[in-house]
Amino acid sequence: MSNEDGPVKATQVKLVLLGEAAVGKSSLVMRFCSNDFNENTSPTIGAAFLTQKCRLENRIVKFEIWDTAGQERFHSLAPMYYRNAAAAVVVYDITKASSLEKAKAWVKELQRQANPNIVIALVGNKLDLVSDESGASVAPKSKPAAEEPANEAEESETDAEDDATPPPPATTAAAGDDSSDSLRQVSKEEADEYAKEAKLLFFEASAKTGANVSELFTEIAKNIPDETPTKPAAAQGQAGRRNGARQGADSGVDLGERQQGKKGGCC
Numbered sequence: 001m002s003n004e005d006g007p008v009k010a011t012q013v014k015l016v017l018l019g020e021a022a023v024g025k026s027s028l029v030m031r032f033c034s035n036d037f038n039e040n041t042s043p044t045i046g047a048a049f050l051t052q053k054c055r056l057e058n059r060i061v062k063f064e065i066w067d068t069a070g071q072e073r074f075h076s077l078a079p080m081y082y083r084n085a086a087a088a089v090v091v092y093d094i095t096k097a098s099s100l101e102k103a104k105a106w107v108k109e110l111q112r113q114a115n116p117n118i119v120i121a122l123v124g125n126k127l128d129l130v131s132d133e134s135g136a137s138v139a140p141k142s143k144p145a146a147e148e149p150a151n152e153a154e155e156s157e158t159d160a161e162d163d164a165t166p167p168p169p170a171t172t173a174a175a176g177d178d179s180s181d182s183l184r185q186v187s188k189e190e191a192d193e194y195a196k197e198a199k200l201l202f203f204e205a206s207a208k209t210g211a212n213v214s215e216l217f218t219e220i221a222k223n224i225p226d227e228t229p230t231k232p233a234a235a236q237g238q239a240g241r242r243n244g245a246r247q248g249a250d251s252g253v254d255l256g257e258r259q260q261g262k263k264g265g266c267c
């Protein structure tokens with residue numbers, strides 16, 4: 001937090017979450033922004049907007065997060081959210097192979113149509129369902145965090161209908177033995193290899209246990225160039241993905257900063 005040049009300035013970073021319905025996008029955001037998890041989320045309608053700060057050694061990155069709806073009927077809205085985004089988190093569910101295919105389609109679309117320097121992270125969520133490899137063993141459905149689902153400052157409220165894919169039953173994973181990995185449909189190696197080819201950051205994570213969630217956002221933050229008005233985006237970050245995009249609430253919709261100051265930020 002030391003900064004020789006005076007007060008630490010926050011770099012604003014527009015980040016969009018994309019992925020098939022029910023893979024856990026909103027849950028990852030909820031974990032990141034308020035360190036909470038809800039077993040009974042409602043599908044996002046339209047998109048939700050939240051902010052959260054991430055403190056790095058020498059600067060603060062303020063994420064302006066657009067959590068999009070995964071249902072197919074909302075697909076056409078996505079460009080509105082990824083336009084000018086500096087970062088994207090493309091989520092799939094490691095217990096559902098088809099969701100990786102959908103994630104790949106999102107990556108393609110981003111690489112064709114989003115900011116050319118966008119930092120993209122591929123995230124295989126629901127790691128808790130498959131094994132103890134995350135340090136969080138398969139857990140039976142425990143305490144539904146009965147907080148109000150109002151974590152999201154929704155652009156439009158959530159609702160269940162239509163093509164909402166019901167979440168995979170998180171029931172049988174409690175078998176206790178090491179047979180739990182049978183739920184896994186996407187191997188880490190396969191996804192990792194794809195991520196390398198496509199030049200993506202890659203994490204397996206669990207919104208439920210919190211495994212790798214703050215690491216994910218921290219890594220993204222590190223890959224965002226420090227954009228000061230005086231110097232252009234300089235060489236920074238790790239993976240060769242750079243971004244000089246301007247961010248900020250696009251389209252004038254600013255639904256607040258409800259998550260600021262809550263626990264569970266990335267740093």
Ligand SMILES: Nc1nc2c(ncn2[C@@H]2O[C@H](COP(=O)(O)OP(=O)(O)OP(=O)(O)O)[C@@H](O)[C@H]2O)c(=O)[nH]1
Binds near residue numbers: 039164207
């Ligand atoms: N076991 C487990 N369940 C999860 C995890 N993340 C999300 N879920 C559950 O998966 C279901 C869908 O989660 P959401 O966060 O609403 O999924 P989404 O991707 O935002 O869905 P849409 O808004 O419809 O696109 C909910 O029942 C969550 O509780 C996780 O890491 N582990």
Ligand SMILES: [Mg+2]
Binds near residue numbers: 026027042044068069
């Ligand atoms: Mg959602």
